Amino acid sequence: MGKNSAEVVFDETNDENSGVTATLCNWIVGLEKKDIPDSVLERGKHLILDGIACGLVGSHVPWSEQAVDAVLAYEPEGQCNLIGYEEKLGPLAAAVLNGGFIQATELDDYHSVAPLHSASVVLGSLFAAAQVKNIKVRGSSANGQSQDAGPARTVSGIDFLTAAIAGFETGPRSGMAIHGTDLLVRGWHSGVVFGCPAAAAASSKLLGLSAVDTESAIGIACTQACGLMAAQFEGMVKRMQHGIAARNGLFGALLARNGYVGIKKVYERNYGGFLNMFSQGNTKTPRYDVREVVAGLGDVWHTSRIRFKLHACVxxxxxxxxxxxxxxxxxxxxxxxxxxxxxxxxxxxxxxxxxxxxxxxxxxxxxxxxxxxxxxxxxxxxxxxxxxxxxxxxxxxxxxxxxxxxxxxxxxxxxxxxxxxxxxxxxxxxxxxxxxxxxxxxxxQMPKGFDPPITNDEIRSKYRRLAASVIDEERIEKIEKLVLEIDQLEDVSELLQLLAKPTRKAVD
Incomplete structure (x- = not known):
């Protein structure tokens, strides 16, 4: 493993005492820019840029607009921006919608061994996490009313990027431990299952949770994990399901930051554990391998293995x-x-x-x-x-x-x-x-984008092409500059506000 990890000795079985979940959480908490190769940091920026392009286009397709109308009808105004809309919502509602926008047109990224759409779950949760207010402490004032626990949060660009990479790494690893694509064979929407811990990892990192609380957040996220692949036939909800995973992971992190305790050892538990339950019914030997969650952690970077789509289909x-x-x-x-x-x-x-x-x-x-x-x-x-x-x-x-x-x-x-x-x-x-x-x-044998991977130049070209269908050139250039220099930003709010300006419809 890389420098930012704790060594764990595994036996050949899926041992409840292997310490895998704790090892992952310690790695997430300790992850810093210096631990991440420059090429991975650059790829992370381009994953963010690609996700933004998909979100800009997807925010005003008909099914996204219907979802926004439905949510605005019951959800009160909040503090979190929506891509392409002036309205603001609470963090959970914003996470669902923004994640849904990114996945709305089947143009977003995917991982071919452990299938999930990483940007939709990670950015869906992080855009909201970056704007959540500080915890309010009940009865903390002289008159017994709630007070803010501290000043408003400022999220730096490097913190945002590091949190995103923590999520990009956690999702595929969670999937590979249960043979990734096998879930699709059995009718699960795999990315929604793997996406819950990915969103929890990213949100926990951005919110500054401890390793203990990050483990709770991932446990809370994993107990909500689900996704039925029958959603691909008639319904609009297939577009929303990765957004639901983003919400689930963020919800786990928001509860855990206030000390709410989630499932511990959620990956390695035998009775009711994440890997054991979602591997039920497969024909693999072994059905799952908990070691995959941390295999090569800090040395092998799945951020660089995520594929970018050039076609608007599965x-x-x-x-x-x-x-x-x-x-x-x-x-x-x-x-x-x-x-x-x-x-x-x-x-x-x-x-x-x-x-x-x-x-x-x-x-x-x-x-x-x-x-x-x-x-x-x-x-x-x-x-x-x-x-x-x-x-x-x-x-x-x-x-x-x-x-x-x-x-x-x-x-x-x-x-x-x-x-x-x-x-x-x-x-x-x-x-x-x-x-x-x-x-x-x-x-x-393999579609373009894995070996060799799509270049960063090609990703930027895709971004500009998609963005040009819904926003003006000045805004395109500002967003691209902010994202590609995100590690130098003192505050990501400028980027989030720029994304929230209304967009045109890409397709009716």
Missing amino acids: GGCHGLVEAVESLQKAHPERFSGEGLKRLKSLKVGLSETILHHDGWAPHERPLTSTGSQMCAAYISATQLIDSQVLIAQFAESQLNRDEVWELVNKTSCHHDSQFDKPNHQCGAHVVAEFDDGTTVEETV
């Missing part, structure tokens, strides 16, 4: 999009105009995880925007027709096009075990057969 289908794109480039006469009309069938091989998650046959026409972004057959048809898979392809006006559905109905998905290897689960093998008997095929 990350598991990015290999499929790129395989179809390669076929289009290699055989333009077959995949355009009259040639495309002669396509007889499209057979798509996917990993076991992605087959369960996204390989389902559409059960209705049209699909919802959510369902269409999670359906491999629809995604491949969209790439074939439009030669791109971006937000515009999933606007309501585009979801019932005959030319797309003709291709959807010619597409079938099956399991291809070559993609079951770690880091290959988002790959795809595509076989296209035409009515003259001609067959062409393409394999993408």
Whole structure:
């Protein structure tokens, strides 16, 4: 392990006395800028920038606006900003909405071994945590009324960045300990499960909690963890579920900072523990491995392993999009105009995880925007027709096009075990057969963005492209400068206020 960690000796079993949860919490509390490689700090900044781009675009899509209207109808005004809105809400409501905005269009980051959308849970919680008021002590004044415990908090940029990296590291580790992608096979929305401790870790770090209180915060977050993957079909709530995880982690930290005691040893407990319970029903041996939570802690940085999306669909289908794109480039006469009309069938091989998650046959026409972004057959048809898979392809006006559905109905998905290897689960093998008997095929083992990773230059280009669809150039440049120099900011409030200014709609 790195310098900022306590050495723990593990036996070969998942021992309740292994000290894993405590080790993680000690590492979170002790984490400082000097412990983090410069390349990881830069990647952390770019993860924040990418999350902001997604949040700016996602704040005014129809389902986000409906969520805001619903929450404003019952939630009182608070102190925390919302991305793209002038209204302010309490920290828990703000965390839900901001996290939901970042995940709203399927353009945010993902981790391919332990699938979660890190920016939505980490930034959703941190934007709110940075603006929470100090604890009020009941009966502390002469007349028995509550008083502020101290002056208003100021959060520096380096504290914000360090807290974000603590969250970026905790989420994937929590997932890898229970075989990550296996949760998707069994119908759990994995990122919402792993996201709860990630949000708690980030919030606890930003709020300055002790290791003991951070352990309580993670325990409180983990007992709220849940997420049903059936949300991907019809409902809007799939967009919100990572925001719910952000709220759960922040809630744990806010309770724990006032001494409220959560579950201790939440990772290693056998009876009712986080890893034991969420590994129930899997066929792995062992079902879970608590050591993964702290494996390489301080030396191996998952912040650098988080992938950035270039397509506005579920990350598991990015290999499929790129395989179809390669076929289009290699055989333009077959995949355009009259040639495309002669396509007889499209057979798509996917990993076991992605087959369960996204390989389902559409059960209705049209699909919802959510369902269409999670359906491999629809995604491949969209790439074939439009030669791109971006937000515009999933606007309501585009979801019932005959030319797309003709291709959807010619597409079938099956399991291809070559993609079951770690880091290959988002790959795809595509076989296209035409009515003259001609067959062409393409394999993408790993979509662009893992090996080699997307560059920081490409991330900035993505940010500018997305942001330009909803805000003006001056604001784009100010946000980018503040984020990329966040470690030099004395107070992040300037950034949060800039994000809160109204935005235009990206898509109707």
